[in-house]
Amino acid sequence: MGRFSSIRVLLCFAVPPRCKGTVVAMSTSPPPRYRNNAWREHPLWNWVGLVPFFLFIFLFLIIPSLNLFTGAFVTNKGFFTLENLSVFRNPLVLKAYMTSLQVSLLTAVIGGLFGFFVAAAITLGHPPRWMRSLIMTFSGLAANFGGVPLAFAFIATLGRTGFVTALLKEVCFPGPDGTQICPFNPYDHGFSLYSLTGLVLAYTYFQFPLMVLTITPALEGMRKEWREAAANLGASTWQYWRDIALPVLTPSILGASILLFGNAFGAYATAQALTGGSIPLVTIFVGQQIRGDVLGNPHEGYAMAMGMVVVMAITIVAYSMLQRQASRWMKV
Amino acid sequence: MKAQQINWWAIFWIVLAALYFLLPMYGTLDFSLRMERNTISLKAYEIVFADPRFWRGFQYSTLMALITIVVSIILFVPTVYWMYLKVPQARPIMEIITILPFVIPTIVYVFGLIRTFSRPPFQLTLHAFTTDMLIVAGYVVISMPFMFRAIDVGMRALDVRTLTEAAQSLGSNWFQVLVYVIVPNLRVAILSGALISFATVMGELILASFLVRPALAPYMALLGLTKAYEPAALAIISYALTWFSLGLLQIVSQGGTTRQLTGR
Amino acid sequence: MTHLELSHIRKAFGAAVVVEDFNLAVNQGEFISFLGPSGCGKTTTLRMIAGFELPTAGTITIDGNDLTNTPPNKRNVGMVFQSYALFPNMTVAHNVGYGLKITSKSKAEIMQRVHEMLALIQMEEFAQRYPFQLSGGQQQRVALARALAIRPQLLLLDEPLSALDAKIRLELRHEIRRIQRQLGITTIYVTHDQEEALSLSDRIVVMSKGKIEQVGTPTEIYNAPATEFVARFVGHINLLPVTVLNPTDGVISLGRQTLRAGRFGKLNGRPVQLAVRPEEINLGAKPDTNTLSGEVESVTYLGSIVRIGLRIEHHPLSLDVFNEHTLKLPRIGETHTIHFPVNACWLIEKSD
Ligand SMILES: Nc1ncnc2c1ncn2[C@@H]1O[C@H](COP(=O)(O)OP(=O)(O)OP(=O)(O)O)[C@@H](O)[C@H]1O
Numbered sequence: 001m002g003r004f005s006s007i008r009v010l011l012c013f014a015v016p017p018r019c020k021g022t023v024v025a026m027s028t029s030p031p032p033r034y035r036n037n038a039w040r041e042h043p044l045w046n047w048v049g050l051v052p053f054f055l056f057i058f059l060f061l062i063i064p065s066l067n068l069f070t071g072a073f074v075t076n077k078g079f080f081t082l083e084n085l086s087v088f089r090n091p092l093v094l095k096a097y098m099t100s101l102q103v104s105l106l107t108a109v110i111g112g113l114f115g116f117f118v119a120a121a122i123t124l125g126h127p128p129r130w131m132r133s134l135i136m137t138f139s140g141l142a143a144n145f146g147g148v149p150l151a152f153a154f155i156a157t158l159g160r161t162g163f164v165t166a167l168l169k170e171v172c173f174p175g176p177d178g179t180q181i182c183p184f185n186p187y188d189h190g191f192s193l194y195s196l197t198g199l200v201l202a203y204t205y206f207q208f209p210l211m212v213l214t215i216t217p218a219l220e221g222m223r224k225e226w227r228e229a230a231a232n233l234g235a236s237t238w239q240y241w242r243d244i245a246l247p248v249l250t251p252s253i254l255g256a257s258i259l260l261f262g263n264a265f266g267a268y269a270t271a272q273a274l275t276g277g278s279i280p281l282v283t284i285f286v287g288q289q290i291r292g293d294v295l296g297n298p299h300e301g302y303a304m305a306m307g308m309v310v311v312m313a314i315t316i317v318a319y320s321m322l323q324r325q326a327s328r329w330m331k332v
Numbered sequence: 333m334k335a336q337q338i339n340w341w342a343i344f345w346i347v348l349a350a351l352y353f354l355l356p357m358y359g360t361l362d363f364s365l366r367m368e369r370n371t372i373s374l375k376a377y378e379i380v381f382a383d384p385r386f387w388r389g390f391q392y393s394t395l396m397a398l399i400t401i402v403v404s405i406i407l408f409v410p411t412v413y414w415m416y417l418k419v420p421q422a423r424p425i426m427e428i429i430t431i432l433p434f435v436i437p438t439i440v441y442v443f444g445l446i447r448t449f450s451r452p453p454f455q456l457t458l459h460a461f462t463t464d465m466l467i468v469a470g471y472v473v474i475s476m477p478f479m480f481r482a483i484d485v486g487m488r489a490l491d492v493r494t495l496t497e498a499a500q501s502l503g504s505n506w507f508q509v510l511v512y513v514i515v516p517n518l519r520v521a522i523l524s525g526a527l528i529s530f531a532t533v534m535g536e537l538i539l540a541s542f543l544v545r546p547a548l549a550p551y552m553a554l555l556g557l558t559k560a561y562e563p564a565a566l567a568i569i570s571y572a573l574t575w576f577s578l579g580l581l582q583i584v585s586q587g588g589t590t591r592q593l594t595g596r
Numbered sequence: 597m598t599h600l601e602l603s604h605i606r607k608a609f610g611a612a613v614v615v616e617d618f619n620l621a622v623n624q625g626e627f628i629s630f631l632g633p634s635g636c637g638k639t640t641t642l643r644m645i646a647g648f649e650l651p652t653a654g655t656i657t658i659d660g661n662d663l664t665n666t667p668p669n670k671r672n673v674g675m676v677f678q679s680y681a682l683f684p685n686m687t688v689a690h691n692v693g694y695g696l697k698i699t700s701k702s703k704a705e706i707m708q709r710v711h712e713m714l715a716l717i718q719m720e721e722f723a724q725r726y727p728f729q730l731s732g733g734q735q736q737r738v739a740l741a742r743a744l745a746i747r748p749q750l751l752l753l754d755e756p757l758s759a760l761d762a763k764i765r766l767e768l769r770h771e772i773r774r775i776q777r778q779l780g781i782t783t784i785y786v787t788h789d790q791e792e793a794l795s796l797s798d799r800i801v802v803m804s805k806g807k808i809e810q811v812g813t814p815t816e817i818y819n820a821p822a823t824e825f826v827a828r829f830v831g832h833i834n835l836l837p838v839t840v841l842n843p844t845d846g847v848i849s850l851g852r853q854t855l856r857a858g859r860f861g862k863l864n865g866r867p868v869q870l871a872v873r874p875e876e877i878n879l880g881a882k883p884d885t886n887t888l889s890g891e892v893e894s895v896t897y898l899g900s901i902v903r904i905g906l907r908i909e910h911h912p913l914s915l916d917v918f919n920e921h922t923l924k925l926p927r928i929g930e931t932h933t934i935h936f937p938v939n940a941c942w943l944i945e946k947s948d
């Protein structure tokens with residue numbers, strides 16, 4: 001659960017039936033009564049109704065964010081400084097950023113590819129209807145499932161005493177000298193759930209369903225006629241995918257990737273609960289910094305947190321540039 | 333062409349996905365039932381349900397979730413309504429603002445919240461009550477992307493201007509239009525937003541954990557450090573809770589569609 | 597010279613037979629229309645020719661080569677879809693040139709052909725536009741150019757105009773015919789619009805429930821429909837149940853009134869109907885014609901013509917008169933005499 005729920009928001013555009021409201025049709029609209037108050041005609045008056053919202057946002061979103069920013073650029077005494085940025089020269093911090101980026105990219109790619117194939121299977125593969133709705137329902141659930149319970153679930157499944165581990169352990173053969181050989185115990189091969197690999201496996205649990213949810217509408221939008229027109233002009237299936245299907249899907253794939261990346265980059269609870277903070281992700285680091293001052297200077301913590309926002313901002317700018325390029329052919 | 337023959341390639345991916353979904357769920361369920369040696373029992377669940385801290389966390393999270401939903405509705409419904417009616421040009425700004433909580437990682441956001449509200453002039457973290465106020469504000473922000481968009485989409489399906497003008501011509505004032513005309517027409521959208529907010533708050537770890545409030549998720553995390561079977565039982569309970577909210581959402585949104593088809 | 601030949605084509609989706617015993621020989625350069633009501637299997641037949649559906653039975657040959665099992669991308673058959681189906685991610689020029697790119701033609705050659713095709717559809721200045729920047733009519737012209745660019749042996753069009761508005765439809769209809777004549781390409785055109793079929797085609801294939809009802813030139817289809825279905829489907833027609841009095845010279849009776857049919861096949865005692873088009877019938881009496889009288893039931897203005905409905909011996913009959921300024925319209929309730937030439941009516945067997 002946790003922050004992953006908010007992801008569904010972005011799906012709202014893509015999955016309209018989930019967000020449908022009620023439609024009321026009015027055939028006639030009697031003329032409204034206007035009072036003649038000149039001051040009400042002023043364009044600024046129109047914004048008055050948004051004041052409570054902006055006040056709330058200002059107080060609980062803008063100020064805290066700005067505070068981090070300013071915090072990153074002042075000393076303990078409140079003077080301006082760039083000193084705090086030296087935290088980015090700290091190899092531990094750099095390592096944390098690298099690990100976070102690595103995990104985010106890796107799970108975005110793995111979850112993205114896996115999710116794409118699953119989505120393609122349920123749309124283009126024309127499976128029985130019940131399989132399709134089963135996958136969609138589970139995706140809605142799993143994309144919203146993260147954090148502490150997910151970690152427990154994976155521990156119970158792939159942990160040292162997990163149920164899949166136990167199953168794999170028990171696959172044994174009699175060896176040539178009469179002893180039993182059990183070659184499939186993952187823990188004999190350097191696997192550990194409490195490592196990066198385990199983290200990637202756990203993240204994939206919510207990453208690929210998110211991909212399924214975001215990309216399915218795009219795949220549904222692929223018109224059968226495009227494929228037929230391409231075949232008609234002599235294109236093979238591969239040529240169709242290369243020249244038409246993938247270019248048409250690229251904007252959606254880009255959008256989904258950014259979602260997956262951000263989703264993994266900001267994740268904290270799963271990693272914390274699974275590895276107890278032994279894998280140095282930026283989020284874990286920031287968490288430790290909030291708990292107690294591990295860096296020795298709280299302002300360096302702010303710089304670190306700000307760095308995350310900067311990473312997200314850069315990603316989004318890069319994304320929108322790519323997106324503009326990829327969606328030239330789309331009506332705005 | 334290959335009309336309705338079964339596509340094994342598709343079945344392969346679907347089965348793989350189903351395994352990925354189900355194995356951890358099954359593993360957890362199985363594990364949670366094995367607290368007593370060599371027998372299946374509900375011992376772990378009994379222990380969890382007997383733990384007052386669990387009920388405290390559950391109660392606290394539920395209460396916070398409900399307050400969050402109420403505040404969100406009071407804050408966002410009039411705002412979106414006003415935006416549609418008076419300042420449609422505000423939409424791009426509103427969209428950027430409401431997506432911000434998604435761009436700013438929650439852990440970073442909570443850091444900013446603590447820095448801002450743990451000292452004057454807005455010191456809120458001293459007392460439990462004011463901290464709860466702060467935590468609700470945080471929940472509202474975190475669930476804003478969903479809540480806002482749900483209401484936005486619902487409102488888009490309404491002809492807000494015509495409805496308002498019609499109601500006004502019948503003598504309603506702003507408040508009456510909002511409460512008696514707009515809100516009833518938005519109930520499906522509001523409900524779906526509310527259910528997602530509910531699921532979000534019930535599972536939220538970061539805010540409650542760093543603001544040190546007795547919510548459900550921190551309790552789970554704490555339990556996970558010391559126990560083995562109870563966390564698995566908790567994971568199943570939490571899975572059921574998410575399932576329940578989202579299932580309800582499915583029903584609600586489908587109910588909405590049917591009502592729509594029958595012309596209300 | 598037979599170019600395309602369909603023989604004994606049958607197509608079933610599960611238990612539903614959609615096309616049955618379909619036989620057709622199309623000559624080189626011919627323009628053939630498939631005409632029929634919705635769901636009669638026109639699209640399915642066309643898609644079998646294109647290779648998107650595999651016939652359950654029967655063969656499809658082009659110039660004697662059996663193509664029945666050839667995949668669509670090896671058939672060299674151009675197809676234009678009802679929904680245009682332009683590739684949204686490609687410009688007009690790239691869309692038109694795509695088929696050539698697939699066959700690895702040189703850049704210069706592709707460019708030259710694209711220009712040629714765009715000139716043909718008079719859209720040279722749109723080469724760099726994306727499909728979303730074009731109107732429906734323009735998109736369909738591009739789709740036509742794209743299908744023709746690969747110099748297909750056969751051009752297939754599936755209701756290419758039905759998504760367009762009336763004026764563009766008329767314009768584009770002529771354009772399609774002009775281009776088809778200019779290139780001399782064998783064409784199959786699917787439509788459920790009889791006016792389109794009549795005005796465009798060399799021959800029309802009228803279909804019903806997966807079977808061919810009649811194949812013939814527009815004149816044959818209109819003036820001598822072979823079955824009741826064709827007669828009813830194409831144009832407006834009066835069908836009056838009559839009794840044959842003399843099977844050798846076509847003397848028949850309608851209630852108490854006696855008439856003669858101009859054309860009639862072998863009369864084998866089955867119930868027959870007298871078919872006559874409304875435009876062949878005139879008000880008043882005239883010697884040496886079939887003359888009937890009945891009560892006027894309705895008078896409807898249709899612009900250039902006025903349609904008058906009568907009831908003759910309990911059967912409805914309509915006749916069209918030109919809306920000339922000298923026209924004196926009958927009034928509802930009046931009894932009028934009407935006549936039509938013996939040659940303008942014929943007998944059709946009643947279908948079950
Ligand atoms: N893939 C399919 N599976 C099952 N039935 C099909 C399939 N494709 C077409 N049919 C059925 O075959 C029949 C003929 O369809 P077809 O599309 O050829 O009709 P049509 O003459 O082109 O009609 P229209 O004028 O509406 O386009 C219809 O009853 C349709 O339901």
Ligand SMILES: [Mg+2]
Pocket residue numbers: 638639640754755
């Ligand atoms: Mg059709």
